[in-house]
Amino acid sequence: MNVDLGNTIETTPGLTDETLDRLDDRVAAAHDRIVAGMEADEFGYAALTLPETTDPEAIRAVMDQFDRPAAVLTVGIGGSALGAAAISNALESDVDAHFLDNVDPDAVDALLADLPLAETVVNVVSKSGTTAETLANFLVVREAMAEAGVDWTERTIVTTGEEGNLRSLADEHGLPALDVPDGVPGRFSALSTVGLVVPALQGHDIEAVLAGGRDGMDALAGSLYESPAYAYGAATYALAERGALTNAVMPYAESLETFAEWFAQLWAESLGKDGLGQTPARALGATDQHSQLQLYRAGPPDKIVSLIRPTERADTTIPETDLDGLAYLGGSSLADLLDAEFAATEASLAAADVPNIRVEIERVDERSLGELLYGMEAACVLYGELASISTFTQPAVEWGKKAARGLLGGGDFPEADAVADKRELRIEQS
Structure with missing residues (x-):
């Protein structure tokens, strides 16, 4: 560069x-x-050591459990999807890459209707394993696969942290699973398991990326x-x-x-x-x-x-x-x-x-x-x-997550209560 x-x-x-x-x-x-910070493996700074700490062989070992698919569908949001998308969309492959990184029902339904689900590998990515949008989309994808007669457990990879809902799901069903690296915020994780599963499935040289x-x-x-x-x-x-x-x-x-x-x-x-x-x-x-x-x-x-x-x-x-x-x-x-x-x-x-x-x-x-x-x-x-900015945190994002979770009944969060205080000045078509 x-x-x-x-x-x-x-x-x-x-x-x-x-x-x-x-x-x-x-x-x-x-x-x-x-x-x-890099030498001490501090939170955030650890991202800058990923080219040396990411193990491409671990990714390849998981990929080898699948025949070359027609498509790979990543279910993730933000840093759980954008790094992989930036790499895969820049490179040509006969394996189509798709990303469910929003919960717009029209877009989700249209994508699932077009995908050859029996020939698609689903890549579910969430470090916490609790991301509402990711888990909601995955439940929809899982149901669509079942309705199509596809055993979702044979077509799914999980990339997540050591604990959480996704880790429990992977353990319960024997799903191939990769670890999200510790100390690396999602938006800095492109050069890790988070960003390299999709290009690996597409046949790209992830060793060259690293x-x-x-x-x-x-x-x-x-x-x-x-x-x-x-x-x-x-x-x-x-x-x-x-x-x-x-x-x-x-x-x-x-x-x-x-x-x-x-x-x-x-x-x-x-x-x-x-x-x-x-x-x-x-x-x-x-x-x-x-x-x-x-x-x-x-x-x-x-x-x-x-x-x-x-x-x-x-x-x-x-x-x-x-x-x-x-x-x-x-x-x-x-x-x-x-x-x-x-x-x-x-x-x-x-x-x-x-x-x-x-x-x-x-x-x-x-x-x-x-x-x-x-x-x-x-x-x-x-x-x-x-x-002098706290580069690796995202408190404003966390506020919105808590508000949305509270509105959906996922807990008692004061952030959700703040939604009711919205001021309105409505101008309606007559």
Whole structure:
């Protein structure tokens, strides 16, 4: 992973060379804290050791219990699904990957109606084993399989903690089970059993994903000028301090669109605390040049745009044409056009004094994905250190979980009582 900060200098808001030099001393101290946390296997910091601590052989041993399926259905939510989705959606496979990460009944019913359940492996993921949305969806999936005459116990994998409902279920029915790593928040678990089961079932090289993560580990250093991940984390932090409170992540590869969703959870849930943080916005190049770019270039000066692209990709030649005004396209290629769109967007933002950061990976493959995921996790942790944020907690999310559980009769929670206090100002159609 390579990072170019050139278009954050003297923008609005923006940095200076002197700003980065001063910040570099703080990066060195933050790096020492991060390394100490990794070495002590502290909560949260343990995520940055996953490329070394995750055992791909344990994952392979569970996968070997299944013939190659037609599809894999992950039942999970948030970090229990997005890491796996970011990897599997970026890579091509003849095994379809689907993710039940919401409880919209229309979407759930439509997906189950289309799936070849007898040829589908169900991957249920919840660290606590008590996540309401995940368990509700799994009960629906289990019933659908039974109604289709499929023995769900022969088609189900569980990834969970040492205790909880899912662990008990796995023990009771002899289901293959994998452990969620201790000390790793879900949104940081892509390079673990949580994120690698799906790509393994699809036939992808999960060892290469982990090797990419190790590349990211090896690139960490006590200076932002020597570490691309820290350069990104430090620059985004410094720009947020100066008013860039939205980070628009814009990959120029459609295969990385789900990566932007994964990034949005990582950034929002980790850094949005104590009135601080940076709101992630998802965009896709070149599609959103024709929609969101208008706001980024000409709207309020409160944004940074993160442009992400692979430097190598497959290509398709554009056929020759004699149509007036289009002849210049003939003989070129779609990759050439996309690269031109990338360069034009980058220059357009710079010309409007909008800070933007270029992030490049070599190609969209297992190793580069592992490095990109790890790099952004390390960047997020560094940002949290610089901002003195409790990066690895999510108290606002827990509040909502308790409120929902109380409303459904799952316990007595004062958060649920607060729902009744909602103020209404209804305007109804006459």
